[in-house]
Structures are given as C-alpha cells and as structure tokens.
Amino acid sequence: MFDGYTIVINTEGLKYVGYIDESGKWSNEGNKWYYNGTLKPGESARFIVVFDTEETGIFNNIVTVETKKTGNKSANNTTEVVLADVGIQKIALSQT
Secondary structure (H helix, E strand, O other), X not given: OOOOEEEEEOOOOOEEEEEXXXXXXXXXXXXXXXXXXXXXXXXXXXXXXXXXXXXXXXEEEEEEEEEOOOEEEEEEEEEEEOOOOOOOOOOOOOOO
C-alpha cells in the first residue's frame, strides 16, 4: 500500500451501488477507497459514493479518513429513511 489516503465507510443499512471518481485517482476494495495521489497543504480530493436502501429507519454512518502523516479523522452522518405513502386517484371531469 502507498503512503496515501484511505477512506473507510461504515455502511449500516445501506446497499453499495457504486462510486464516481472524476479525478481517476481513487480505487476501491470493499468498504475502503484509496487515493493514489499527493495532496499539498490546503488541497482536497473527493469522490461520490452511491448507496441505496430497502429499509426504513435511522442509520448512523461513519466515514474515517486514515493517513500515515496526520492520523485518523472521522465524521458521522445520521440519515432517516422514510417510506413514502403515495396514492394515485383518477378524477374525470366528464362522466362518460
């Protein structure tokens, strides 16, 4: 492994769909993403992770960034998934 950045995502209640990497510098193995590049002070890197869920409830997901130089940093996200109760009713203006 290189001396880069590793993102670990705890995906409680989520089904992984894929990720979008506009830079072409991220790779993925399981719930870990690796940045194969160098960031200078003040620079940032990003990718988009796409999930789906088939469950309702409140999910707490933790993202941890691991680096050899700065140690681990974590962020928490709480998401509430609700089931929409949608109905369709047809209304006709003429009774034919």
